[in-house]
Amino acid sequence: MNWSKLLNIALRALLTNKTRSVLTMLGVIIGVWAVIMLMAIGQGLQNYVTDQFEQFGANNIFIAPGELFGEEGGGFQSDEQMAANLLANTLEYEDINAIRKMRQYVKAVTAFSVNSAEVSYKKNTEKSSIVGVNHDYATITSTKPIKGKFFDKAMEEKKEAVVFLGYQITKDLFGDVDPVGKKILIKNRDYTVIGVGEKVGGGFGGPSFDQYVFIPITNWFELFDSKLVIRVMAAIKSEELTDGAIKEIEKYFLKRLKADEFSVFKQEDILKIIDQILGALTAGLGGIAAISLVVGGIGIMNIMLVSVTERTREIGLRKAIGATPKVILIQFLIESVVLSILGGLIGVLIAEMMTYFVKRFIPAEVTWSAVVLAFGVSAAVGIIFGVYPARKASQLSPIEALRYE
Amino acid sequence: MTQPVLVLKDISKVYRLGEEDLYALNQVSLTINEGEFLAVVGPSGCGKSTFLHIASLLDYPTQGIIQIKGMDTMDYTEPERARLRNREIGFIFQQFNLLAKTNAIDNVALPLVYAGDGKKDRERRAREMLEQVGLGDRLSSTPSQLSGGQQQRVAIARALVNQPSLIFADEPTGNLDSRSGEEIKKIIIKLNNEGKTIVMVTHDREIAKIAKRIVALADGRVVSDRPTKWARKTL
């Protein structure tokens, strides 16, 4: 007996019972589909968030008030901590100049402050995030104008009332009108539009960068009558220098602040944590879905047991005319494995197709690991849940099986 | 003298029924030579089917020795017995035992599948066998499309396809009307005339008469074993 013959026998048995075979597969199809879909969505989310942070460049360093990472560096802080840290207001504008002076490391630096206010052009009014940054912000974050330009050092020093608009807010305010040179009102003060950013999407879970309105930070301090700096971003000369730069900046802040009153971190640190959290989320989703795969496996076992009982006489006949117990075992095992693998394949296909459509609305990506996992588990399910019925069939005594009514 | 095809020595089969032992077969010894046609007869419950199952290696005796073509089968494992059945024994059952939803040619070819023969060989041989039993035009009919007599003929073709040394038939006409029964009888006679060794179990004395030797059982013992022409008077 070779494998192709055994496969042939098993396939024939499955084909003589098409409806049942399909219904049995349904459990596995749904299980595999669920595993892949959920993992695809988890992975898509992870990719999406990671992309957002990657836009900031690998050699950028962030400085934030308070402790961004927990003691062991794992997980974000709680909401209460976050709020407390924001209010803590430990960063000062003077820090920018000090960091800028670390010339062996730092290429450019910018403060980052944000507050919301109404922005209007003629009759259009939008509530928007007003972001105050230094002129180097554009180079640090690779912000590219599609029209006009970002404000320069001179404008910053002169605290000029100029504004660089995000892609979406421009659309909302101006429609098809060319905004460059036009005047808009922020908190009822006149600002001149000098440029519009390209579409970037995203934003750290908050509003999209495309909704942001950028003004020189010097002007922002006056507009909001505040000295608040919520972030400092620095571009380091090269990626290799980032760790040295972090140490140097930490040394600087420790002169004035306690270790838990500020955080200095690089893009990689954030990405690691995002990977951790979203990776765990994806695995969790996959795990939950895997339960349905096990249920599908139990469905296979159920049907195979029914099948063995129903086909007792057939098994007896096969044994009488020369099938060895092993051949019967393998025949039934192949039947359940074929059901589960075929179900797995169909599940993968449906998941791929649905992901293709879902992608338009939410980020989703079918990963090889999800496919291999779902497929492997479904094949394993077929074997594990197929063994018991198959053993039962193989151990039937030929004469008792033949006599079975 | 040719070697006997089947030798049974002191075969007993005991079923435990509660406290009592039931001897379905009691010290049965028989020798069957090549080309013989044997009918095993006796009243219901005398042990005919038990005899057939044990002699054909479907069941184990409680005691005794079974030799097939000189091979002592008593220490054979189940896979070895399965292979021996596959090569040396053909079965004809009262209820035909064909695979449902499977056409005649595939049903007939099934023993060849377990023998490991290639697809082309299987189909050629199965077709030949079906032609021999007069079903050359019904190769792709499934059992539900065939009459009882035709189904039994498919089963006979299946029993012959591996060219076994021994054919066992348990009430081969038991499920058939008298006309189909006659057809099957003719085929079995023809097979024996062509040299096949046949062991047939029946409770019907008329059918037993087609055999050349009749063994009568009663309460699990052989009570008579003679050529048909002499047995006729006692039957």
Ligand SMILES: Nc1ncnc2c1ncn2[C@@H]1O[C@H](COP(=O)(O)OP(=O)(O)OP(=O)(O)O)[C@@H](O)[C@H]1O
């Ligand atoms: N599995 C079993 N367990 C217990 N007793 C059994 C079993 N099989 C058969 N017997 C008993 O053994 C005896 C012989 O049975 P067997 O089936 O061989 O009779 P038979 O001659 O074929 O009868 P029939 O002509 O009715 O088919 C009977 O008394 C029967 O009840």
Ligand SMILES: [Mg+2]
């Ligand atoms: Mg019987």
